[in-house]
Amino acid sequence: MASPWTVEQVIGMAPDAASVGAGRKLASAAKWQQLGQTDRLVWGEIKGSGSTPYQTCIDTAGPAFKCSCPSRKFPCKHGLGLALVHAASASAFATDAPPEWVAEWLAKREARSERETRRQTKTAEPLDPATEQRRAAAQEKRREQREEKMQAGVEELQRWLADTLRQGLARAMEQHQPWDHMAARLVDAQIPGLARWLRRCQEARYGSEQWQGTALQALSRLQLILDAYQRRETLPEPVRADLYELLGVTQGKETILAQPGVADTWRVMGKWTGDADRLQVQRTWLRGERTQRWALLLDFAVANAVLPITPEEGAGIEGELAFYPATWPVRALLKTQQGIEPAQPNALMAACDGLDGLYRTYAERLAATPWLERIPVALRDLTPVKVDDHWLLIDTEHRQIPLAPHFPLRWELLAMGGGEPVQLFGEWDGDAFFPLTIADSARLQGFHALHMELS
Template sequence: MTTWTTAQVAALSPDAASLKAGEKLSQPHQWQTLGQADGVLWGEIKGSGKNPYQTAIALAEPAFKCSCPSRKFPCKHGLGLALVFAAHPDKLTGNEPPVWLQEWLEKRGQRAQKQADKAAAKDEPVDEATLQKRAAAQQKRNAAREDKVNAGITELQRWLSDLIRQGLANSDDNQWQRMAARMVDAQAPGLARSLQNAASLRYQGGAWQEKLLAELARLHLLLEAWQRRDKLPADVQADVLAHIGFNLSKDDVLALDGITDHWQVVGQRQEDDGQMRTQRTWLYGVESQRYALLLDFAVQNQPMALYPGLGGNLEGKAIYYPAAIPLRALPPSPSPSPTRDEGSKAAAFMPLAANFAAYGTALGKCPWLGYFPFAIANAIPVRHDQQWLLVDAEQHAVPLRISDEQGWILLAESGGHPLHVFGEWDGNALQVCGTFQTNEAA
């Protein structure tokens, strides 16, 4: 039976205001009807109009439906119904879907069938001449894009040389913005993001010059690698292309081999830049002892992908994107799994020194590493000189990228006892993504 947690419902909310409004509708007695059957929830609740609002959730996708006029998706009624399901699943006692729900399900079925027919049409055999024509057109598009990228990189290298010669402090925001826009025009969006990240380091803290220079050095190395990419190993070529901004299609990734395992959710966090929400979910393979990062994106009011909460499990085959240090993967698809070894779950957590050793090895293979998984065993949060640190049993420490309020919450969660902490290390600080109680803390 499918179950949800309140944390999973919160991840589906389009914004904090919608979640707060949904929490006010999370008590079963507020709903006139509640029911569930065959993976679908429904309920009716009084609104501002004459008729009650009709709300439904298809758990598999998940997909939401509500008759209220809200443009948010899911709306507060959908979130309220989901919270009822998370906290009081036994209250959804109705098992006979109402007419309005059946109509919605039928329309969804019709749309799904149309999409399946369209996909089947794409898979129909095509004559050799058409295939050759498509391949030639694709090759022409690829060549045209490479020409644009080459021209943009030549210009960027010249700009970086001038920047270093004139001094980092002599550049202004307009220069950085113009060059980032130039990389977008050159069809190299990855380089545009790198420039934006580098520009954000300017004048931040007393050591901003060193951090900015290191970031520009990595960018310079990437540009040199692009020009020598044909001589690089295939996995390093994949890293270079990805950081330049060449995206691999999902179909191309699906054609690769994967790893079948029992995957434990060890970390989750979301980012919101005002235009797009990004969800980062980290998995740990119990048998393979490998990490997998699931990246999901949602714009405006689109719902986010739903996975089990921290400590939950996914079964099946995860397929990694090509890279020198493969981390990003497609969500595990169901497949026969090996026998689970319950004792191997704790193998992910280790002292800080071992985490840094793993990071050093990975950095040697891919100098453009962004976030790297750290699983730190038996650590305690400590506040020192207005900076939060995580200190392990060997008295090694790592700085945390955390607000003061979040630091106190983390300390309260530990209760003064060690925690197993999972986070993302970016070379400067650790972003906490999940915590687990140890036997000592329990």
């Protein structure tokens, strides 16, 4: 039985870099006892600090992890170690019936899944007109109540901004507590997106010595968002959809998946995982081979859950995507999937553009969506260089763009290119470029898994 994951994908599941290092120390079949597998399950036992071995198992259909160790991380180092062993040498696992403790865990998972399926089936059953009318009325009432809370939150934020900035930008930005309190109030008002944007404004104070311009730009965009919300009823529908997405109000997955899908072979161009508001956030950028359309799969997981496993960079997802409404529809859900095609090293090359194309595309998107956060872009023939304390990417015409200061693998990027121009895929936020993938003639290398491995 072949492993469902590569080593890079297992590393991508780790909750932090420390867990990767700890898991690698256990990534040897010789350290494990009773290694076994089925088409769906992987399990093993390993000696811990006590007299009883730790029992670790993985449901690859989830993926989901279970371990008898006391760690609160998911997956723990034992789960990562077991997955790494399986990714490297699946033949070391005996194909056998699972032991009782594995079967019991799987039975509980399947029972929960059955209950959820019954609940969804019951929800999907046709309703009589009276019940449907009552539910629609209740839903509309909840929507109106949320709008009232949001309106009150926007008005409170507007007053707070005016009072805060009246004392001067420098002094206002030095005070942490008022900003944190206001962000919490926005969460209470059910506008988590505004709370996140407010934190970004405050964090600009520590971005660089020239923080004033960055802070003013962020505050100006925040004011634009507040103004747009006050006149939301006059906005075109796609712009209003953008606005509500930014505020943190999104349509349900069922509604999006009910829309017609866009069929293509969707190549994985790059991905990154980070934390936001006590959640794990995973961005996976795709590009359609035939449509040449960009798409973003955005996944979230609470601290003790595992994010969905996506194919490696360069692999193709053959299927349909359903897109969220927007002025530039890019966020999507996987509607149907027929299979996964092997990775193609030239997948990034086919999408590469120059700096002129980057500026043109960003200007077009920004004109349509003035609060645009980032765009995906593949760039050719860029050479990373360090000038004083700044990192730049220089093209063959000696034009330059800044490398994002929070990109963690600057020296590794320089070493991987060997001082020669490289092809990169990443995200451009209007100020700097954050690389996600580097390409050569043999393969695509994602920086996220590399960062987890090297940290």
